[in-house]
Amino acid sequence: MTSFFYEGKCFTGRKMELCSDCDNFQDRGFLNRVNSIRVESGAFICYDHPDYKGQQYILEHGEYPEYQRWNAHNDHMGSCRPIRMHGENYRLELFEGENFSGECVELCEDCPFLKARLTKDCVNSIKVYGDGAWVLYEEPNYRGRMYIVERGHFSSPKDWQGENPSIQSVRRVANYF
Secondary structure, three states, X not given: OEEEEEEEOXXXXXXXEEOOOEOOHHHHOOOOEOOXXXXXXXXXXXXXXXXXXXXXXEEOOEEEOOHHHHOOOOOEOOXXXXXXXXXXXXXXXXXXXXXXXXXXXXXXXXXXXXXXXOOOOOOOEEEEEEOOOEEEEEEOOOEEEEEEEOOEEEOOHHHHOOOOOOOOEEEEOOOOO
């Protein structure tokens, strides 16, 4: 997994290469300003603050010549790590209540409009099975604030750094190499 981060738009200015976790861009001598990114292989979760905190962004194989292309509102970025993917088997269980209680919906495919599958408008806990990672969106059709979840159990929104239980669409992370 390899990605290149650039201080300037359109892949200009100082450059930093990442192939592994980086909990603080400044520790690597790179400012927290990122205006373009090139992901050559794999997929990455980036955060606008150090120590994997703050707004999350999913970066998959491809080029992002300006920060708006990864749905950011500014050029702040403080940490990043590769998504640990082991294969192509995807399965997700969404629960309306915390601690895996209440109505449960199982998904193995992308879902642009969860309201059609859930009785209530909230997801308070999640179980991620299989090999792949998922992106959760606060709005339908893969829009709005996003959260990335990998294999594991998340008993409340705070476990995936969610600000509230409003998850309206989900999609699988494509693992391109």
